Amino acid sequence: MLSPTYAIVDIETTGHSPAKGDRMIQFAVVFVRDWQIHSTFSTFIQPGKKIPFFIQDLTNISDEDVKDAPVFEDVAGDIYDMLEDCIFVAHNTNFDLSFVQAEFKRIGFPLWKGKKMDTVELSRLLFPTSFSYKLQDITQERGIQLTNAHRADDDAYATAELFIECMKEIEKLPIQTLELIHKRSFQLKFDISSLFFEALQKKRKMLKSENLDFYKGIPLRQKYLMKSSEESSFYYPETKNQKRLYFSEGLQDFKERDGQFQMMDAIWQTFQEKNELAIEASTGLGKTLSYLIPSYFHAKQQNKKVLISTYTTHLMEQLHDVEIPKLEAIVKNKVHVAILKGARHYLDLHRFEELLRAKDESYDETFAICQLLVWLTRTSTGDVGELNVSSGGQFFLDKVRKNAFSVKTSDVNDHDFHAYALLQSQQADILITNHAMLFTDRHRLEPLLSDEISALIIDEAHQFIQAANTRDERIFSYTQWKYVFGQLGTRDQEQLTYAFANVLEKHGVDVIYSFEELDRIYIKCSEKFDEAVQSLIQNVSRKTATKTHSKQTVLFEELELDYELLDEVYQYLQRWVTIAQHLLERMGKSQLESTHADKLVAAEWQYWLNEMKIKTGEWVDIFLSSPSEHSVWLEMDRRSVPGSLHVYKKPIDSTLAVNEIFNDWRGRAGIVWTSGTLSVPGNNRFIVNQLGLPDTVSIKTYSAPKDFYQGANLFIVDDMPDIQHVSQSEFIEAVADAVIQTVLITEGRCFVLFTSQDMLRKTVDLIQDTGLLEDYMLFAQGMTSGSRMKLLKSFQRFRKSVLFGTNSFWEGVDVPGDALSAVILVRLPFSSPDEPVFKTQADRLTKQGINSFSSLALPEAILRFRQGFGRLIRSSTDRGVFIVLDRRIESKSYGKEFIRALPDIPIKKVSLEDMVLDLEHWYNEKV
Numbered sequence: 001m002l003s004p005t006y007a008i009v010d011i012e013t014t015g016h017s018p019a020k021g022d023r024m025i026q027f028a029v030v031f032v033r034d035w036q037i038h039s040t041f042s043t044f045i046q047p048g049k050k051i052p053f054f055i056q057d058l059t060n061i062s063d064e065d066v067k068d069a070p071v072f073e074d075v076a077g078d079i080y081d082m083l084e085d086c087i088f089v090a091h092n093t094n095f096d097l098s099f100v101q102a103e104f105k106r107i108g109f110p111l112w113k114g115k116k117m118d119t120v121e122l123s124r125l126l127f128p129t130s131f132s133y134k135l136q137d138i139t140q141e142r143g144i145q146l147t148n149a150h151r152a153d154d155d156a157y158a159t160a161e162l163f164i165e166c167m168k169e170i171e172k173l174p175i176q177t178l179e180l181i182h183k184r185s186f187q188l189k190f191d192i193s194s195l196f197f198e199a200l201q202k203k204r205k206m207l208k209s210e211n212l213d214f215y216k217g218i219p220l221r222q223k224y225l226m227k228s229s230e231e232s233s234f235y236y237p238e239t240k241n242q243k244r245l246y247f248s249e250g251l252q253d254f255k256e257r258d259g260q261f262q263m264m265d266a267i268w269q270t271f272q273e274k275n276e277l278a279i280e281a282s283t284g285l286g287k288t289l290s291y292l293i294p295s296y297f298h299a300k301q302q303n304k305k306v307l308i309s310t311y312t313t314h315l316m317e318q319l320h321d322v323e324i325p326k327l328e329a330i331v332k333n334k335v336h337v338a339i340l341k342g343a344r345h346y347l348d349l350h351r352f353e354e355l356l357r358a359k360d361e362s363y364d365e366t367f368a369i370c371q372l373l374v375w376l377t378r379t380s381t382g383d384v385g386e387l388n389v390s391s392g393g394q395f396f397l398d399k400v401r402k403n404a405f406s407v408k409t410s411d412v413n414d415h416d417f418h419a420y421a422l423l424q425s426q427q428a429d430i431l432i433t434n435h436a437m438l439f440t441d442r443h444r445l446e447p448l449l450s451d452e453i454s455a456l457i458i459d460e461a462h463q464f465i466q467a468a469n470t471r472d473e474r475i476f477s478y479t480q481w482k483y484v485f486g487q488l489g490t491r492d493q494e495q496l497t498y499a500f501a502n503v504l505e506k507h508g509v510d511v512i513y514s515f516e517e518l519d520r521i522y523i524k525c526s527e528k529f530d531e532a533v534q535s536l537i538q539n540v541s542r543k544t545a546t547k548t549h550s551k552q553t554v555l556f557e558e559l560e561l562d563y564e565l566l567d568e569v570y571q572y573l574q575r576w577v578t579i580a581q582h583l584l585e586r587m588g589k590s591q592l593e594s595t596h597a598d599k600l601v602a603a604e605w606q607y608w609l610n611e612m613k614i615k616t617g618e619w620v621d622i623f624l625s626s627p628s629e630h631s632v633w634l635e636m637d638r639r640s641v642p643g644s645l646h647v648y649k650k651p652i653d654s655t656l657a658v659n660e661i662f663n664d665w666r667g668r669a670g671i672v673w674t675s676g677t678l679s680v681p682g683n684n685r686f687i688v689n690q691l692g693l694p695d696t697v698s699i700k701t702y703s704a705p706k707d708f709y710q711g712a713n714l715f716i717v718d719d720m721p722d723i724q725h726v727s728q729s730e731f732i733e734a735v736a737d738a739v740i741q742t743v744l745i746t747e748g749r750c751f752v753l754f755t756s757q758d759m760l761r762k763t764v765d766l767i768q769d770t771g772l773l774e775d776y777m778l779f780a781q782g783m784t785s786g787s788r789m790k791l792l793k794s795f796q797r798f799r800k801s802v803l804f805g806t807n808s809f810w811e812g813v814d815v816p817g818d819a820l821s822a823v824i825l826v827r828l829p830f831s832s833p834d835e836p837v838f839k840t841q842a843d844r845l846t847k848q849g850i851n852s853f854s855s856l857a858l859p860e861a862i863l864r865f866r867q868g869f870g871r872l873i874r875s876s877t878d879r880g881v882f883i884v885l886d887r888r889i890e891s892k893s894y895g896k897e898f899i900r901a902l903p904d905i906p907i908k909k910v911s912l913e914d915m916v917l918d919l920e921h922w923y924n925e926k927v
Contacts, residue, residue: 012151024100027042028040028043030160053775073107086114087115124371125367136149171202236293267457276671277672279702342436371387525576580605634648650837673693712880732759779801822880
């Protein structure tokens with residue numbers, strides 16, 4: 001039998017729609033046989049129209065390049081013949097093949113027929129933890145050279161190499177994994193089952209055994225516990241010379257910073273004295289190593305653990321993957337580190353194995369299962385956060401996470417990922433966790449964070465307030481509740497209740513009366529639930545009748561709630577849960593042997609019963625419990641009620657929750673709180689007081705060397721309109737003009753930071769309408785699809801790009817070097833007076849006779865302002881401009897407080913026209 005020939009195709013076009021007149025400008029194909037590249041073909045194609053500027057910028061193909069190229073009609077026959085009898089492969093086959101087919105159809109050729117494969121689908125399946133599956137990203141990750149991205153010849157060649165790499169990955173998979181995936185591969189979108197069959201045939205001829213663990217036939221990567229470290233010197237470097245020696249021998253690019261050495265000593269002393277300290281450490285100081293080095297030596301000397309807590313998973317991984325290797329190089333020893341997360345971060349193998357033997361419900365579910373099977377042969381943690389799944393796959397992932405109701409049996413425990421993580425933590429010198437885990441652990445029956453901890457570092461300490469206020473946050477979502485109700489149904493609706501009733505009847509359990517009662521309660525509960533929701537909507541509509549905006553936000557204290565109706569819903573929920581639980585217990589007492597199908601239905605019943613228990617608790621917490629110390633509010637959009645209805649309940653004071661955690665450690669462990677932003681001018685205890693730390697906790701401030709910010713400049717544009725005296729549209733026009741002029745001078749490389757998603761959207765729409773930045777890639781949070789990190793990656797990929805952001809882009813984004821030249825601040829980052837949590841906090845302060853503006857609104861805004869500036873200069877060689885478009889920084893008395901909060905950098909108060917001239921001079925100097 002002849003080996004198949006794979007035609008790996010890539011095309012460049014004038015746009016996405018051949019039906020609207022878009023045409024091909026380049027066609028390339030690479031032929032692969034026996035997993036080797038055999039030949040290539042490439043040609044420019046004359047599209048018969050101008051190539052749009054953004055396509056020229058993207059592809060580097062100009063009108064001049066295609067001027068003398070053949071039209072598609074002249075090469076169509078050759079292309080058709082080349083593709084015949086081949087398997088068509090592309091990176092996003094649905095685009096390339098459909099465009100080629102449309103071109104064939106346009107000139108009267110028959111449509112190409114044959115099998116097709118897609119390297120996007122293959123890459124997603126075989127590299128399930130990759131950050132991105134765009135061709136540039138996935139090839140770079142796999143070490144495949146792609147010199148000229150968005151040129152069909154280079155893209156096709158890189159795709160061919162990626163395709164061969166995918167086959168190599170398939171052949172590495174254990175035979176049991178191949179069998180499990182091959183069985184499901186026929187349900188995938190493309191014809192890739194033959195690839196898994198080919199690999200299976202090869203594997204079956206091999207006798208080589210593989211080092212694997214197995215859970216009920218599912219291959220798992222073997223786990224190994226960390227070993228004790230080699231003997232080494234565990235003496236902390238007390239003197240400057242000792243520190244210099246450690247750093248200079250461990251780090252090639254070491255630059256001595258007095259502040260870094262001082263911070264190390266302050267932390268070391270705090271640990272030794274079991275004291276508590278707050279440290280504000282500016283960007284450029286080397287904060288992370290400043291606390292890692294004393295943490296390591298303290299852990300070794302005390303033979304106990306140091307716990308480091310940060311805010312996000314991304315920061316935890318950055319600590320583990322980037323900073324710990326630096327620490328190991330400095331101390332010349334292996335540092336035993338464990339990452340500790342809550343149980344929901346880990347895969348529930350028992351639940352996954354149950355669903356693996358069931359019939360898949362959708363493509364997304366099938367594909368997620370295949371991704372998990374591949375991932376299980378590689379993951380050493382079982383942390384599902386490693387996976388990059390589709391939104392549909394995320395639904396499946398949520399089903400197979402560990403939770404409080406997960407089955408605990410001996411065969412599961414031997415392979416339990418969460419138990420393994422806990423075991424690793426027992427062997428570690430340094431534990432890395434997140435702020436949320438500290439709150440979760442506090443309420444655990446047997447806390448994981450035991451007496452073994454002798455010191456704690458709370459990094460990103462200002463975010464501990466947010467973590468505290470999120471600890472018991474509750475969110476009611478109408479659509480989520482209806483989804484849960486829809487999964488259960490009644491027996492007449494033939495949903496899960498119908499299936500579970502049939503299973504019980506098979507087991508000889510008399511259930512007629514119980515299910516009649518269950519159905520009756522379910523119907524009444526659904527009716528009362530809808531009645532309660534309608535009551536809420538009518539209540540809000542009366543309250544906001546005079547408001548013109550479609551999106552409404554109303555505090556609960558402003559509404560007249562029907563507590564009797566809300567309690568009725570709770571009573572029905574509770575009765576349904578009680579009967580449903582009783583029915584599950586009756587099945588457990590049945591003497592008949594259950595089939596796997598029966599067990600699966602029972603497991604589904606258990607899963608959704610648990611969801612109903614959680615929902616019942618949410619209902620009480622949100623609607624029927626006292627809202628003291630909380631802000632409770634309702635949000636909805638009049639254009640889509642009740643689907644848009646959400647109710648939020650958040651704490652407004654973090655001090656009690658913080659002290660609950662740390663009071664047990666105070667006096668027996670050293671505690672260090674650190675952040676780049678703890679203070680504001682005139683109030684260096686702003687964050688410390690919000691955390692509720694004792695007055696005895698002192699604050700130390702360490703700054704980067706004076707020359708660290710020498711490349712920074714602040715521009716205050718003093719002829720911008722005052723938004724309080726002009727219409728919003730007039731202000732947005734001025735903002736759009738300032739952004740356009742700045743971008744054209746700096747050639748992109750700009751962050752534009754907003755405090756309002758609505759203003760961001762309107763500004764971006766206006767800029768796009770002008771067409772003045774059509775040569776630039778514009779990425780906008782809330783408009784461009786993808787997570788914050790994906791937007792950032794996209795921004796960095798293109799030379800001429802602009803990123804528009806709100807909220808999360810104010811901090812935690814690191815773009816060193818030339819990738820970022822300017823940060824444009826549209827408005828000073830005050831909280832909206834109508835933002836519910838802020839409004840509740842401000843009202844409470846006012847009632848206490850405290851000025852909420854000076855004690856809350858202003859300090860919060862100054863901290864965000866500092867964080868926005870912090871995006872600009874990330875190393876001593878960076879150069880950039882910080883541009884403020886809000887005149888209040890100049891016209892209001894509090895404006896000088898914002899300027900005082902910045903490092904000592906040149907400040908220029910100029911008109912937009914003069915700023916552009918200065919920028920042009922500055923940028924030409926830079927280039």
